[in-house]
Amino acid sequence: MKIRKTQTSSNKKKVYRLRLPAETRNLDIIRKFVVGIAEQCGFSEEDVYNIELAVDEAASNVIKHAYTHQTSNEKIIDVAVRERSDGLEIVIGDKGKGFDPQAVKPPDMGEYMKKLKSGGLGLYLIKKLMDKVSFRMRPGVRNEIRMIKYLKQDG
Amino acid sequence: MKIRKTQTSSNKKKVYRLRLPAETRNLDIIRKFVVGIAEQCGFSEEDVYNIELAVDEAASNVIKHAYTHQTSNEKIIDVAVRERSDGLEIVIGDKGKGFDPQAVKPPDMGEYMKKLKSGGLGLYLIKKLMDKVSFRMRPGVRNEIRMIKYLKQDG
Amino acid sequence: MEKFSVTRTDEGAVTLLSLKGFLDAHTAQTFENVLKTLMNEQRYAIVVDMSELDYISSAGMGIFMGFIEEVRENQGDIKFCCVNPRVYKIFDLLGFPNIFEFYATREEAIGQFKNIRDHS
Amino acid sequence: MEKFSVTRTDEGAVTLLSLKGFLDAHTAQTFENVLKTLMNEQRYAIVVDMSELDYISSAGMGIFMGFIEEVRENQGDIKFCCVNPRVYKIFDLLGFPNIFEFYATREEAIGQFKNIRDHS
Ligand SMILES: Nc1ncnc2c1ncn2[C@@H]1O[C@H](COP(=O)(O)OP(=O)(O)O)[C@@H](O)[C@H]1O
Ligand SMILES: Nc1ncnc2c1ncn2[C@@H]1O[C@H](COP(=O)(O)OP(=O)(O)O)[C@@H](O)[C@H]1O
Numbered sequence: 001m002k003i004r005k006t007q008t009s010s011n012k013k014k015v016y017r018l019r020l021p022a023e024t025r026n027l028d029i030i031r032k033f034v035v036g037i038a039e040q041c042g043f044s045e046e047d048v049y050n051i052e053l054a055v056d057e058a059a060s061n062v063i064k065h066a067y068t069h070q071t072s073n074e075k076i077i078d079v080a081v082r083e084r085s086d087g088l089e090i091v092i093g094d095k096g097k098g099f100d101p102q103a104v105k106p107p108d109m110g111e112y113m114k115k116l117k118s119g120g121l122g123l124y125l126i127k128k129l130m131d132k133v134s135f136r137m138r139p140g141v142r143n144e145i146r147m148i149k150y151l152k153q154d155g
Numbered sequence: 156m157k158i159r160k161t162q163t164s165s166n167k168k169k170v171y172r173l174r175l176p177a178e179t180r181n182l183d184i185i186r187k188f189v190v191g192i193a194e195q196c197g198f199s200e201e202d203v204y205n206i207e208l209a210v211d212e213a214a215s216n217v218i219k220h221a222y223t224h225q226t227s228n229e230k231i232i233d234v235a236v237r238e239r240s241d242g243l244e245i246v247i248g249d250k251g252k253g254f255d256p257q258a259v260k261p262p263d264m265g266e267y268m269k270k271l272k273s274g275g276l277g278l279y280l281i282k283k284l285m286d287k288v289s290f291r292m293r294p295g296v297r298n299e300i301r302m303i304k305y306l307k308q309d310g
Numbered sequence: 311m312e313k314f315s316v317t318r319t320d321e322g323a324v325t326l327l328s329l330k331g332f333l334d335a336h337t338a339q340t341f342e343n344v345l346k347t348l349m350n351e352q353r354y355a356i357v358v359d360m361s362e363l364d365y366i367s368s369a370g371m372g373i374f375m376g377f378i379e380e381v382r383e384n385q386g387d388i389k390f391c392c393v394n395p396r397v398y399k400i401f402d403l404l405g406f407p408n409i410f411e412f413y414a415t416r417e418e419a420i421g422q423f424k425n426i427r428d429h430s
Numbered sequence: 431m432e433k434f435s436v437t438r439t440d441e442g443a444v445t446l447l448s449l450k451g452f453l454d455a456h457t458a459q460t461f462e463n464v465l466k467t468l469m470n471e472q473r474y475a476i477v478v479d480m481s482e483l484d485y486i487s488s489a490g491m492g493i494f495m496g497f498i499e500e501v502r503e504n505q506g507d508i509k510f511c512c513v514n515p516r517v518y519k520i521f522d523l524l525g526f527p528n529i530f531e532f533y534a535t536r537e538e539a540i541g542q543f544k545n546i547r548d549h550s
Contacts, residue, residue, distance in 0.1 A: 014176060015174075015175075015176075016173075016174070016175040016176075016181075016184070017172070017173065017174040017175070018171075018172065018173050018188070019170075019171070019172040020170075020171040020172070021169060021170075021171075024454070024455045024456035025195055025456050026171075026195075027454050027455060027456050028191055028433060028452070028454075028456070029171070029187075029188060029191035029192065031454075032184075032187045032188070032191060033173070033184060033187070033188060036183055036184040036187060037184065040180055040181075046516070049516055052485075053485075053487060053520065056454060056455075056487045057487060057488055060454070060455040060487060060488075060489055063455065064455065107524075121488035121491060121492065121524055122488045124524070125488055125520070125523065125524065128523050129523075179334070179335045179336035179339075180336050182334050182335060182336050183313060183332070183334075183336070186334075201396070204396055207365075208365075208367060208400065211334060211335075211367045212367060212368055215334070215335040215367060215368075215369055218335065219335065219369075262404070276368035276371060276372065276404055277367075277368045279404070280368055280400070280403065280404065283403050284403075
């Protein structure tokens with residue numbers, strides 16, 4: 001018996017995938033999907049809420065930004081949730097135009113008030129709510145935001 | 156502009172896909188996913204409930220039957236929901252052993268009581284709750300139950 | 311987060327089980343264990359109150375089928391009460407009203423076991 | 431099924447908006463329309479009761495940012511009350527308490543507009 005193989009395939013099994021049209025009305029479905037998994041994993045109520053919000057923000061960004069100036073491509077959002085022994089890894093993917101995460105500055109609330117630009121809060125929130133956040137951009141093919149939330153040791 | 160092409164791709168967009176481990180604890184996630192979509196489509200509360208139950212039954216069957224005598228394959232359930240102008244088409248797929256739907260007899264409640272076999276109710280219920288039900292079996296590769304629920308005209 | 315629960319109340323020889331939430335192929339296990347315990351304790355006069363049961367799938371209904379013979383062989387019964395219309399419709403589709411008795415109130419259902427109660 | 435709703439109550443010059451449910455990028459539209467209507471009616475003394483608001487994402491919070499300047503230019507304000515701790519945490523993360531006033535009760539929040547009420 002190949003232990004290694006078995007482990008790999010049992011890791012593989014703990015992936016939850018969701019793919020749906022990039023429309024705001026589907027945010028609710030995405031949130032419920034992620035909340036259901038996070039609850040099963042044993043996250044505290046507060047962390048479930050944080051994960052829910054981070055995913056909502058990332059999905060809202062796809063809906064709002066990924067497919068502007070684009071009519072032909074399939075406008076979809078991909079959500080993949082992987083159970084890890086130490087928490088959850090969540091990847092939100094799109095096939096849209098991509099962006100440069102480095103170029104997005106954290107919002108300055110003072111300046112914010114002056115400019116009255118409503119926006120720029122989403123990525124900032126995601127970084128506050130999750131433990132690890134990274135990006136991978138292949139415009140038109142697949143752009144991803146990957147985030148990890150760790151289970152707290154003391155449950 | 157190719158109207159036909161556009162139509163096809165806009166149909167394509169209205170597909171919702173879910174893939175997760177074939178475990179009973181995930182039934183709740185599957186139900187919420189389908190309920191969310193059915194509600195958006197404008198089904199009556201009763202029909203949402205019927206769709207929810209039919210999908211639960213099909214998914215429970217995958218969990219209970221599809222992967223017995225099988226350790227290597229990925230034990231997953233696939234749910235695809237397609238919005239149609241006249242209703243919802245739902246496909247529940249697995250990679251398990253498959254079965255012969257023709258060979259499954261509708262339960263006879265009298266006989267049932269005698270045999271006291273708990274089972275055989277799921278497919279019967281699905282056929283009662285949905286408007287169209289069909290199967291496609293490719294054991295080990297992909298087995299599907301496909302079901303359609305029509306929106307009522309007077310909606 | 312708790313998706314299903316059973317509350318057990320013994321009233322003399324009659325056991326009342328109040329179901330709450332979602333009874334599906336996952337939570338059926340919990341319910342089966344409760345019934346197994348009753349069998350071990352030889353408590354066969356069972357009333358199942360479904361007023362707070364929101365949902366049942368065939369896996370849940372199968373549990374009743376799995377125990378009813380043993381229960382009746384021991385002069386007991388499983389009687390249902392307060393089933394909400396949505397859930398009742400599913401029982402009805404599967405012909406359960408031909409096999410089980412349904413009552414509108416707990417009192418009525420429990421009352422059916424009057425003989426058993428007097429005996430004990 | 432209704433995921434979000436706004437109830438509007440006018441008390442003299444003050445308008446109370448009670449939010450309920452989930453305020454996200456989808457339902458933000460509904461809320462934006464309510465605020466647009468208030469701007470058209472030149473009602474700038476606004477209290478937002480969030481006691482029944484379960485959830486807010488940045489799209490919902492952006493709505494407040496989008497109107498606050500116009501409101502304040504017209505000697506009005508948007509004041510918040512009865513925000514549940516979970517939702518407040520998010521406002522806090524984004525520094526909203528530096529920009530907006532939060533009150534524990536409706537009465538307190540409405541009371542802040544006393545001058546405006548007396549004027550009208
Ligand atoms: N999936 C995406 N596709 C394209 N651009 C994105 C995506 N996600 C974020 N962005 C870009 O990053 C910026 C910052 O996003 P965010 O912090 O959520 O604020 P907001 O959405 O309010 O502008 C957006 O304005 C957009 O330009
Ligand atoms: N996805 C599946 N894979 C393999 N076998 C299945 C599947 N779905 C149904 N079956 C077969 O069809 C039979 C009837 O299913 P069903 O009517 O739901 O009753 P039950 O699950 O209670 O036996 C099952 O006993 C099983 O043999």
